[in-house]
Amino acid sequence: MNKVIILNKRPHGKPALSDFEITNEEIPLAKDGAILLKTVYVSVDPYLRGRMNDAKPYVPPFELDKPIQSGIIAEVIESKQENFKKGDFVSGNLEWKEYQTSEGKGLHKVNQNEAKLSSYLGILGMTGLTAYLGLTEIGLPKKGETLIVSGAGGAVGTVAGQVGKLLGCKVVGITGSDEKVDLLTSKFNFDHAVNYKTTPNLKEAVKSACPKGVDIYFDNVGGEISDAVLANINKYARLPVCGAISLYNKTEVPIGPRLQPIILTKSVTIRGFIIGDLAEKFPAATKQLTAWLKADKLTFSETIVEGFDNIPQAFIALFEGKNKGKMIVKI
Amino acid sequence: MNKVIILNKRPHGKPALSDFEITNEEIPLAKDGAILLKTVYVSVDPYLRGRMNDAKPYVPPFELDKPIQSGIIAEVIESKQENFKKGDFVSGNLEWKEYQTSEGKGLHKVNQNEAKLSSYLGILGMTGLTAYLGLTEIGLPKKGETLIVSGAGGAVGTVAGQVGKLLGCKVVGITGSDEKVDLLTSKFNFDHAVNYKTTPNLKEAVKSACPKGVDIYFDNVGGEISDAVLANINKYARLPVCGAISLYNKTEVPIGPRLQPIILTKSVTIRGFIIGDLAEKFPAATKQLTAWLKADKLTFSETIVEGFDNIPQAFIALFEGKNKGKMIVKI
CATH class of the missing domain: 3.40.50.720 (NAD(P)-binding Rossmann-like Domain)
Structure with missing residues (x-):
């Protein structure tokens, strides 16, 4: 079975665990042209709070009873298209699911030989x-x-x-x-x-x-x-x-x-x-950040929480200042 | 005698007439290199209120017991320098005095054949x-x-x-x-x-x-x-x-x-x-405004108050919304 975290109700003030629900669905099948992804790292970020309100925030609100999305690193475990192959790791805005399929739109391959995988959610993301x-x-x-x-x-x-x-x-x-x-x-x-x-x-x-x-x-x-x-x-x-x-x-x-x-x-x-809104500047910025990182001129911290079920708790902890640097959940 | 308006005390809240005082001094003599000016129009502006406080505003505060300054159109009634001649009209940041001398720094000649003199305090100023x-x-x-x-x-x-x-x-x-x-x-x-x-x-x-x-x-x-x-x-x-x-x-x-x-x-x-801070853009902007004005594409309103002694009252009236368009005192 495939675990999924949905927005159960819209938080009032500080988010609570009861605002989220962990549900189950079958692991989907990758159709022709799609890939099947296994979630590896999930980014939890303060801005997600805005998307949990029903008001118009800067990005559209999450829907109730639907999976939440955030930055995720996932492994391709099956591919029925030519851009990605089994064993690739990708970064993108994906759903809080253990497994999901995608046609690859908005996904970028990331290279774990160049930098730690989780860094593509943080300093290189x-x-x-x-x-x-x-x-x-x-x-x-x-x-x-x-x-x-x-x-x-x-x-x-x-x-x-x-x-x-x-x-x-x-x-x-x-x-x-x-x-x-x-x-x-x-x-x-x-x-x-x-x-x-x-x-x-x-x-x-x-x-x-x-x-x-x-x-x-x-x-x-x-x-x-x-x-x-x-x-x-x-x-x-x-x-x-x-x-x-x-x-x-x-x-x-x-x-x-x-x-x-x-x-x-x-x-x-x-x-x-x-x-x-600054997407056209991403390539040059990534190049500069990568160069500084390789030259040891930049360093970064991660607070890694383990386990899919702990994603909501890790998110809530952001508002308690419990993270040092980037808060990431490892699945 | 020469009337002068000084800042008598710093206003507390809305300015009051008692914050100002009209004093007298002798009409100054223009020394060599200077001109003697007779005030014709005085601009009163909301931003002057900031300069009446002792705090650091965006322009330095007025000093107590010293004349207040604002945008003024004056006539040159005597000249002992070559840049200005008797009968010229000038615009500049001058003191609230009926007569004053100047060496001409910061003054600009204005042409009353091109536009109404007072417009150089308003739409062309x-x-x-x-x-x-x-x-x-x-x-x-x-x-x-x-x-x-x-x-x-x-x-x-x-x-x-x-x-x-x-x-x-x-x-x-x-x-x-x-x-x-x-x-x-x-x-x-x-x-x-x-x-x-x-x-x-x-x-x-x-x-x-x-x-x-x-x-x-x-x-x-x-x-x-x-x-x-x-x-x-x-x-x-x-x-x-x-x-x-x-x-x-x-x-x-x-x-x-x-x-x-x-x-x-x-x-x-x-x-x-x-x-x-946008001074480098003044020439092009003045050119565009003058062109629109001549083509009757721009119009302007003035509320003209008469009499030197009424400058403080005209200034205070700004905060009562009594002006329609530019508030100007004609001397």
């Missing part, structure tokens, strides 16, 4: 592209500028900070545990990191970490953390808005200081993006 | 440039898109809307009186206008005026009006933030719905600007 292109295309970093990254200990944050350093910025991270603060400065090359949960005055902590002010704010979280950064923003600052994890689970409209006065007086540019 | 360049450089209008302008009945708003129409957009204005609603659609070529003071549900009114959603929001006001527009914003919308008149007089940090979720889910770009 959407995560790395999001960090690299959000920073370079919207953050427009210049040597000597100060970059601050919120959600710095997460998958995108750890890459964004390292890329900022490689491009000559001073890099400060905001994260939610002392352990992650240590990792950011020791492993990920950040100049400084702040634990927002224990800092008595985040605005002052940002000020002291960024004495020249903030030129680029790579924002993964929104909310009060962003207020503290904006209080230290420089003229002509650029703010790629990559995520708003602090706001995803809010059941009422979140309220905060209005941004227009700062946007106006500091001539700030704020731009939200989803990585799919 | 900073007002017109702000509307034109804010819209074209940040709003990036495309034919068939929907542009909405807040503060639409003000100096910049009336021009921004007309330029949007000339560039092929559908244009909707938000303003604060039925009289201005009529003017926007009859005189200024807006497709539709909404009186935010009498509309029971502004969000619904914007929705009904913009059935295809809002692609560009030229924001002069901030606050709840902007909330209503953002609720109707389209994917990839551009928001030039030109002013925040609804927030200038707030004595506490204004609070409202957080913008990050909309910025993120709609891939919106919000950018604050001050027109001085």
Whole structure:
């Protein structure tokens, strides 16, 4: 039998295990022109929360009682088409199923001799592209500028900070545990990191970490953390808005200081993006990320959870900050 | 004697007449290399409010007990330098004085045979440039898109809307009186206008005026009006933030719905600007505005107040929405 995880009901606030259901179906047969895939790694990402609402998010909502989708690495175990052969590994946006068939549309072959398979969900996948292109295309970093990254200990944050350093910025991270603060400065090359949960005055902590002010704010979280950064923003600052994890689970409209006065007086540019809109830049970005990775100039962290049944729990753990770097479920 | 208006004390909230003082000094003498100017027209603008605070605004604050400055048209009544001669009219950022001397730095000659003198403070001055360049450089209008302008009945708003129409957009204005609603659609070529003071549900009114959603929001006001527009914003919308008149007089940090979720889910770009940063584009922009003006494709409104002593009152009236188009004091 083939296990499938469906969206059982739409989460109210923070997702709960009961919002998901594990069901069974028969393992499908690959028809002519199709391949049969066995799931190997499943990526769980904060943005999936948006797709669990019925509102129009930036990508269409998941349907109730239908399988959830995310980035997945799968092995081709049977092929009835010429583009893929048995034993290939592919990456793509697939369903939370142990086995599924595909005609190959939107799938890319990945090479496990070049890099760890799971890295194609992380630093060489959407995560790395999001960090690299959000920073370079919207953050427009210049040597000597100060970059601050919120959600710095997460998958995108750890890459964004390292890329900022490689491009000559001073890099400060905001994260939610002392352990992650240590990792950011020791492993990920950040100049400084702040634990927002224990800092008595985040605005002052940002000020002291960024004495020249903030030129680029790579924002993964929104909310009060962003207020503290904006209080230290420089003229002509650029703010790629990559995520708003602090706001995803809010059941009422979140309220905060209005941004227009700062946007106006500091001539700030704020731009939200989803990585799919920058697809034409993927090949060059992947090339750069691969080169840095091979030259040991980039490193990455994964939190690997084992077992298909644990996908929902791994997803929920993202909102508890339990991941260091990329959260991946190994099947 | 020479009347001078100084900043007597920093306004708390809405400016009051007692924040200003009219003093007297002797009419200065033009030394060698200088010119003596007689003030003809004085521009009063909402952004001056920011300079009356002691905080760092986008331009340096005015000093207490010193004359206030704004855009002024003056006549050269004596010249001891070769660039200007008696009878010339000049435009520049000058002090609120009946007479003043200058060495000519930052002054531009204006030609009263080409256009009304006061228009060099408005449609052919900073007002017109702000509307034109804010819209074209940040709003990036495309034919068939929907542009909405807040503060639409003000100096910049009336021009921004007309330029949007000339560039092929559908244009909707938000303003604060039925009289201005009529003017926007009859005189200024807006497709539709909404009186935010009498509309029971502004969000619904914007929705009904913009059935295809809002692609560009030229924001002069901030606050709840902007909330209503953002609720109707389209994917990839551009928001030039030109002013925040609804927030200038707030004595506490204004609070409202957080913008990050909309910025993120709609891939919106919000950018604050001050027109001085776009100076390299002034010649081309002035050429285009002059051409449209001569071809009767652009029109403008002025609210002219008479008398030097009435400058503070004219400035205060901006925050009561008493101006239609550009507010100018004729001396």
